[in-house]
């Protein structure tokens with residue numbers, strides 16, 4: 001399916017495949033101080049919420065989201081999202097998040113959560129735009145000691 005991101009050209013979003021993983025890992029390493037290892041991504045290859053964005057055939061971003069039954073409810077979880085540094089600010093992150101949220105709704109989730117570094121103001125702004133609100137702080141969540149903010153959003 002090809003869709004138009006608000007500020008980007010034509011961007012295709014589809015489920016991730018094994019052949020995408022090296023490009024994904026490259027973006028992951030350029031985006032996070034403690035990147036996921038290759039094996040962490042292989043574990044999500046059959047997950048419908050593991051999506052990639054392509055522009056001109058090149059992988060420019062990805063999102064990993066899944067749904068877990070929790071206390072009799074289905075809770076969506078956005079576990080990872082990143083856009084290639086050279087492609088940020090063009091609506092691709094928003095597009096990936098939109099598609100991931102649709103996927104977790106499709107799987108029956110009635111709310112969705114994510115963790116974000118306290119200092120990651122850009123990502124927090126993106127999530128607030130999408131209706132996420134801070135729920136609580138987890139002290140020292142990340143290996144370097146930074147706190148995580150847990151953000152949640154109800155899904156209609």
Ligand SMILES: CC(C)(COP(=O)(O)OP(=O)(O)OC[C@H]1O[C@@H](n2cnc3c(N)ncnc32)[C@H](O)[C@@H]1OP(=O)(O)O)[C@@H](O)C(=O)NCCC(=O)NCCS
Nearest residue numbers: 031081082083088089090091092093094116122123125126
């Ligand atoms: C967060 C991220 C995925 C957003 O992707 P993107 O394609 O740049 O996002 P968009 O172009 O859709 O931007 C959407 C909104 O996010 C916010 N935003 C994202 N990054 C921002 C930044 N560095 N500074 C300020 N605002 C930012 C803005 O509100 C923006 O809306 P605007 O363009 O109308 O101002 C991307 O910046 C990224 O890969 N960051 C590194 C990895 C990361 O931190 N992931 C989140 C982990 S919780």
